[in-house]
Amino acid sequence: MRLLTHNMLSSNIKGVTNGFPLRIEVEKVVEKQVDFNPNFLKNMFSKIDYKALLEASRIMGYAELPDHADPSSLESDDFLRRFHHALLQLHLEEGSLVCPETGRKFPVNKGIPNMLLHEDEV
Amino acid sequence: MKLKQLEGLLGSLEQFSNPKIELEQYPTGSHIASRMLYTAENSFGDVKNKVVADFGCGCGTLGLAAALLGADHVIGLDIDAQSLEIACENADELELDMEFVQCDIKNLTWKGQIIDTVVMNPPFGTRRKGADMDFLSVALKVASEAVYSLHKTTTRDHVRRAALRDCNASSAEVLCELRYDVPQLYKFHKKKEVDIAVDLWRFVPKKKQ
Ligand SMILES: C[S@@+](CC[C@H](N)C(=O)[O-])C[C@H]1O[C@@H](n2cnc3c(N)ncnc32)[C@H](O)[C@@H]1O
Numbered sequence: 001m002r003l004l005t006h007n008m009l010s011s012n013i014k015g016v017t018n019g020f021p022l023r024i025e026v027e028k029v030v031e032k033q034v035d036f037n038p039n040f041l042k043n044m045f046s047k048i049d050y051k052a053l054l055e056a057s058r059i060m061g062y063a064e065l066p067d068h069a070d071p072s073s074l075e076s077d078d079f080l081r082r083f084h085h086a087l088l089q090l091h092l093e094e095g096s097l098v099c100p101e102t103g104r105k106f107p108v109n110k111g112i113p114n115m116l117l118h119e120d121e122v
Numbered sequence: 123m124k125l126k127q128l129e130g131l132l133g134s135l136e137q138f139s140n141p142k143i144e145l146e147q148y149p150t151g152s153h154i155a156s157r158m159l160y161t162a163e164n165s166f167g168d169v170k171n172k173v174v175a176d177f178g179c180g181c182g183t184l185g186l187a188a189a190l191l192g193a194d195h196v197i198g199l200d201i202d203a204q205s206l207e208i209a210c211e212n213a214d215e216l217e218l219d220m221e222f223v224q225c226d227i228k229n230l231t232w233k234g235q236i237i238d239t240v241v242m243n244p245p246f247g248t249r250r251k252g253a254d255m256d257f258l259s260v261a262l263k264v265a266s267e268a269v270y271s272l273h274k275t276t277t278r279d280h281v282r283r284a285a286l287r288d289c290n291a292s293s294a295e296v297l298c299e300l301r302y303d304v305p306q307l308y309k310f311h312k313k314k315e316v317d318i319a320v321d322l323w324r325f326v327p328k329k330k331q
Contacts (some may be wrong), residue, residue: 004195004236005221012231020233039172040194047236066236112206115225118234122229 001092001111003056007048009113011099011106013121021052022061022097022106030111041083042074048087057086075079128190129156135212137181138205145202146245146253148304150183150272152197158270158322159187159241161297166324168239168268169193175264177227177242177257181219182209184241190219197221197237199230232264235330240265243272254281259289262327269327275299275319281326285325 011019054065064082066073073079096105097113103122107114132152141147148316150158163169170192173190176185179198186209189196198220200206206222213220213247244257262285269291273281285291302320 001223002195002221004221005197006238008197009223010233010234011232012229019231032219037171037194044236047234049234110207110210112203112210112222112224114203115223115230116201117229118228 001070002050002088002107003060003090003092004044004087006012006056006092006097007052007087007113009111011101011104012115013099013102013117014102016099019054019099019101023050023100024056024092025096025098026059026061026107027094028092029060030091030093032088032091036081036084038080041080043088044087045069045071045083050088057090057113060092062090062101068117075091075096076113078107080091123190125156125160128187129153131190131216132156132183132187135181135183135186135215136208139208140204142202144249146249147205148270149180150243151303152183154272154300154302154320154322155187157298157300158272159184159191161243161322162188162239162268162270162324164192165297166268169272172238172267173197174239174241175199175237175261175263178238178244179209179222180205180243182212184243185209185220186212186216186218188239188241189213189214189220193239195219195221197223197281199223199225199227201226206301218257220322227260228255230264231261235266236258237264238267240254240271242270246274255284255289258285258325262290265327266305266330267326269323269325271323271325272300272320273323274301275321278321281321281323285323289325290328291325291326295324295326296321297324
């Protein structure tokens with residue numbers, strides 16, 4: 001699971017009002033090379049939640065994203081490359097996503113998060 | 123990529139080894155799948171450099187077609203772990219990046235407006251009534267540009283009405299009518315192949331502020 005995907009997922013358990021962002025528990029991270037595409041990154045920057053990405057990337061062991069970023073950061077090639085790495089190249093291969101309100105864990109196996117709910121959570 | 127080439131690659135994918143009746147697991151054939159995505163890209167520009175979600179991705183055919191046509195990020199969602207495993211292998215086989223999430227589309231809550239286009243071949247709702255409309259309503263919430271979907275031609279009026287009235291669509295257009303050979307996977311099908319008419323739809327969601 002890429003952190004771009006993490007940036008879209010939220011806990012959907014019945015009664016939870018703010019299920020975003022899911023806290024990450026890491027067992028295994030892998031990195032996969034992806035083509036660098038500045039236009040795509042610029043477009044994504046305006047759509048994602050930067051703070052959630054920043055925290056997630058740190059938990060995944062990547063500390064190179066700056067604390068703050070705004071649209072002017074996109075002019076820097078250096079920033080774009082870090083953003084690219086954090087958003088698209090880091091993968092949570094094994095671990096869990098934890099609901100911020102209830103602590104319920106959604107397992108991630110072989111890179112696939114399991115967001116299925118139990119009957120009493122729907 | 124040429125249409126023929128796309129169809130050829132999709133034709134080489136593994137499909138459900140053990141289809142589950144209650145989930146309506148039958149694959150979209152490479153003929154239909156390739157035309158669906160090819161139209162989405164060449165007539166509407168909804169695939170290349172976009173973020174695409176494949177709802178009920180099964181073994182990944184539609185999402186992988188989107189990746190082959192240059193989508194930048196593709197996510198496949200399915201309730202069934204076994205299908206997702208096959209989809210993963212298919213992605214590896216084609217050396218494509220595709221993300222997968224196991225979830226029930228009905229219960230999906232999605233953050234933000236990251237997804238541009240949803241492509242899907244939803245369960246037609248023959249096993250669980252309304253399954254196709256559940257998919258459509260979530261798809262129209264999630265997509266910011268367009269939703270491509272297949273529905274039985276016999277339900278055309280119903281689909282249009284429900285999309286425009288209940289599901290937040292600003293437009294609903296049938297792009298073409300196709301013959302869909304649903305193979306005789308299931309015992310309750312008497313004939314060897316059931317050839318049904320399906321519509322390829324394009325829905326546009328209302329703009330969200
Ligand atoms: C008709 S098949 C299409 C498969 C694949 N998209 C294709 O085109 O070959 C429908 C798919 O939806 C999945 N499905 C059924 N109900 C679902 C649900 N509630 N949530 C998510 N996936 C579901 C099934 O597992 C199956 O893979």
